[in-house]
Amino acid sequence: MPTAQVLDSHTYPHFDFRTPPELSGTEAARHEVVIVGGGPVGLAAALDLARRGRRCVVLNGADTVSVGSRAICWAKRSIEICDRLGFGDRIVEKGITWKDGRVFVGDENIYNFDLLPEQGHRFPAFVNLQQYYFEEFAVARVQNEPLIDLRWQSRVTGVAQDGDAVTLTVETPDGVYTLTADYVLAADGVRSAVRRALDLEFSGKVFEDRFLIADVKMKADFPTERWFWFDPPFNPGQSALLHRQADDVWRIDLQLGWDADPDEERKPENVIPRIRRMLGPDADFDLEWVSVYTFQCRRLEKFRHGRILFIGDSAHQVSPFGARGGNGGLQDADNLIWKLDLVMRGSAPESLLDSYDDERIFAGDENIANSTRSTDFITPKSPASKMLRDSVLALAKQYPFARRLVNSGRLSLPAVLSNSPLNTPDSAAFLGPMRPGAPCLDAPVTVADGSAGWLLRQLGDGFTLLGFGAAASALTEDGFAEAMRAGPVPVAILAVSDDPVALGDPDGLASERYDARDGALYLIRPDQHVAARWRTVDPAAILTALRRACGLADT
């Protein structure tokens, strides 16, 4: 774990410890859900539970939000998730919106990318915002949510589970208590105490390299783009990254090599000249935070252990190249909470929780594979691998094909859960990306009163049937809604058509993205992934797909 030092720091909020019922002698209830950890993932999980009317306790060992240089890049999908949870707009307002990146070899700009070349999405490809702000905004939402009992300075030190409950030991400034829950979500980060208490193996790869991560405050007129250098003149033979955050803070990553001495490298007298070489002799900057990191990619073999479910960094760790850590973790919470709610309601079998394992291990492996490929490109592990990497860079200066091989991080995209057991395979032909398992794409729509809105905003917290054209009219026919009542869970109905009560598709983008040409019907899960799609409306087929998506497959 890197040690770090604050030089000119952000002012972190301090949160008091409040004596919980377990310590004040009042009767200590058994809890339905306890979340260990109040980072981005634990807080998102708590807010999602509250939206479903469920109480939870969140235990956070710290007395403040994330300290130091951690996540900055939040992907579009994460902002969409936060929007459903009520703080997406705050992230966009405070953060720095970007979508373009440049890659340099030496001092030559060899390659540019644009992560969201198309219009018609509510949120941008990426917003950069310091992790402490992300958490502050989430905490503000949590504090308005009476169903969430967020307990600061409450550190979990022991875990025991049997067939019907989990018992946690919690250390606080006022002493130790135990608390019992039906389910525990371990969101306690990469050094998870829950994981260690269960003695679970967390294995993978360490990348033998060191990176100086500095957050510097400066007024600079670099564009709002991700700039990545291989072998720049100011850090020869190594890589560098420059990226803007809120409040005129800039993230700088400088590759140091495995032989660098981390204690020496993070001393301001060594850091400042390095950064000056990069930014030029006249740059006027202050260091906000400096650390030296070594990166790893690893995961738990299974994310579900009985009544304990691992989400976020406690379950999987990636290198930051690609920004897949926090973004992946938010998708874990998004994937799990609706399932847990249905199981607790008795609407779905407990085995639905195993689909969290199936789907998020698949996604975790995709994130690890992408992150590993980037890290292997940035830090080649053998002379042969370095030779190939340098050959790619040499060719990239001249030939476009090689630019596509240059890998400075493949930025987080949501996983397409194509092989999920919850999907119903297509029975009709469709074009485009919205296949079963895919996360829904946003599009502009007009809502009933004629005002402009966004498609994803119209999806609620449950299952939705989204119909286009002829399929949309069938959804409003007599008897259809009654037929749907035979399903295991309620389904909301959303129609996109010319009918004045339906959503309008002013630019045709919704119909295009969902390939709605002769009518189309989508069954959308609570986490906004497609479960099934058809060209025509057959209530029996819909109910079968709905049961399947709830883990009630008729086998």
Next chain:
Amino acid sequence: MAGLITDPNMTDPDGFYEDLVSAHRGLSDAESAALNSRLVLLLANHVGDSSVLAAALEAAVNTGSATGR
């Protein structure tokens, strides 16, 4: 797309081989290896199809060396 072509397919095999050898003349081992890797990358892009590339990689890995191991 068809699989990896392993029957004769070059328009001028002897000429290509001569050019390949002379491109390496005077190079250090490291320079030669770098030249080969640039060549592999250029040719791989020309081939494009990932199943053909996988077949070529497998064929190269499994052939081993003619002069000792």
